[in-house]
Amino acid sequence: MDDEREQLAGERRLIHDRLAKIEALRARGIDPYPRSFHRTHLAAEAIALLEALEALEALEAAGAAGAADATAGETGDHSRTEPVTVAGRIMARRGMGKASFIDLKDGSGRIQLFARQNMLGDDFELLELLDLGDIVGASGPVIRTRKGEPSIEVTSVTVLTKAIRPLPDKWAGLQDIEARTRQRYLDLISNEWAMRNARLRPAIVASIRKFMHARGFVEVETPVLVAVAAGASAKPFRTHHNSLNRDLYLRIATELPLKKLLVGGMEKVFEIGRLFRNEGVDHDHNPEFTTMESYEAYTDYKGVMEMVEQLVSTVAVDVTGSMTLAPSGEGGVEIDLTPPWPRLDLRETIIKETGIDFAVCNDVESLSQAMRERGIHVEQGLSWGRLLDKVISASVEPKLIQPAFLVDYPVEMSPLAKRKPGSDGIVERFEAFVLGSEMANAFSELNDPVDQRARFEEQEKLRTEFSDDETDRLDEDFLTAIEHGMPPAGGLGIGIDRLTMLIAREESIREVILFPQLRT
RNA sequence: GGCGCGCUAGCUCAAUGGUAGAGCAAGUGACUCUUAAUCACUAGGUUCGGGGUUCGAGCCCCCGGCGCGUCACCA
Structure with a gap:
């Protein structure tokens, strides 16, 4: 030219x-x-x-x-x-x-x-x-x-x-995983499954809202910037407020402010929101991720269990039309979400899978010993609760392919859960698993302010003792709140990213987050 | 962060240590029912960056960048 x-x-x-x-x-x-x-x-x-x-x-x-020879195709x-x-x-x-x-x-x-x-x-x-x-x-x-x-x-x-840059290959699409995430728009234009996932996620969120609203829950918003990153064990992101001249943190959970609303008389609340945890990035973890947390007065973890299996199966039917999820790829298994899901006693299940009885191995010494005997890597300086957590994630979780609840956790692992009557050292807590991945965590909420303070202080002690910056932090405002009386309640946290991965049958969290964090 | 793998044309991919190629996209031309249209021709490269070994490096070695997998931590 x-x-x-x-x-x-x-x-x-x-x-x-x-x-x-x-x-x-x-x-x-x-x-x-x-x-x-x-x-x-x-x-x-x-x-x-x-x-x-x-x-x-x-x-x-x-x-x-009429009777004429109808050339219908023509x-x-x-x-x-x-x-x-x-x-x-x-x-x-x-x-x-x-x-x-x-x-x-x-x-x-x-x-x-x-x-x-x-x-x-x-x-x-x-x-x-x-x-x-x-x-x-x-x-x-x-x-x-x-x-x-x-x-x-x-x-x-x-x-x-008029576009001045060319499209990716019209037949092969955009394959390079880095380009697909950095230039998600090209991924969406040229890869059909990318658009399918991009639409699936909001459909799931909308379905969850519909489900929760139908049950009388009220959706609320609580702060992302907080003075104390409490409510879970995780490393927080720290930031700074200039005119207040103080450090603030990005929330690692929505649990405590939502329970303050329970104290205030909002009896059924939920929040769908972004959480931030300053931890590794892999196919299963993004530093910012989305959860739905709900709190319902006058129920307990059994009520929440029923709600979770109803919620997940209802959402699946809502967005896919089916309660079973077809196998992904070769050698994949079909997942059947039909309630009820089996309730597996945590202690019995660990014994079944590893032979370790945490009621017997009830200190760091004996539990480490038992783990080593079974070839489970034992990291030095971990508390008993965190050691047991390793046992569960190494030996139990991978076995939970079809949906199941692990039920009744040791109090050491669950500082915000209510004790189970008649079972020493056990709290009313469950986690839901599908495809070996944790979907939900829930418990009968601890509302005894004296016990709650003691648990927090125990956590603080652990933190000092094991210099573990992931254990829960004491939130004095929260303690003051429940000292005014929090009704008995069942609480739930459910991972939206994981749930979307499950329903989309995707094995990487990158496929269900439009702009995920890339590994540095 | 450790270990492993990858990075070649706009995109998808080739290339025993010996002249860097193809398809799509692009340009020119032909074509009024095609659908990954077809046919002919043309152009397009700092092989992620820097250094080294070698007569010769896309390929081997070292340093760096960016990803992915895996381990650790977590949901």
């Missing part, structure tokens, strides 16, 4: 060519970035319009022809809807000289544009200035081509946005 172009190579030439087309459009008095556009139909609606017309005409033809070929206007991105183009086929993609799907010179007139030349990736509008009746493809017989084309 010109000398300047000859000097350019690769991507820069591709961009140069498209910029030149923008100039050519402007020279014709066409704005390549117009303000707005009125579309009458989505791609899927345009196709549905044609199908409805075909069905109607087939009926009429059958009625009119009647549809002549159906032609009223003119429609669609808009979307050009995904593919097949030029045929004085005719051209363009695949247009919008939020509802794809539709083919059938452009012919005799229908488009002078506008046909405009097609020369269009590229894959451009966003255009097109008008015309919906017809079916000879090969049976629903298509818009284009009578006018409008440039809506």
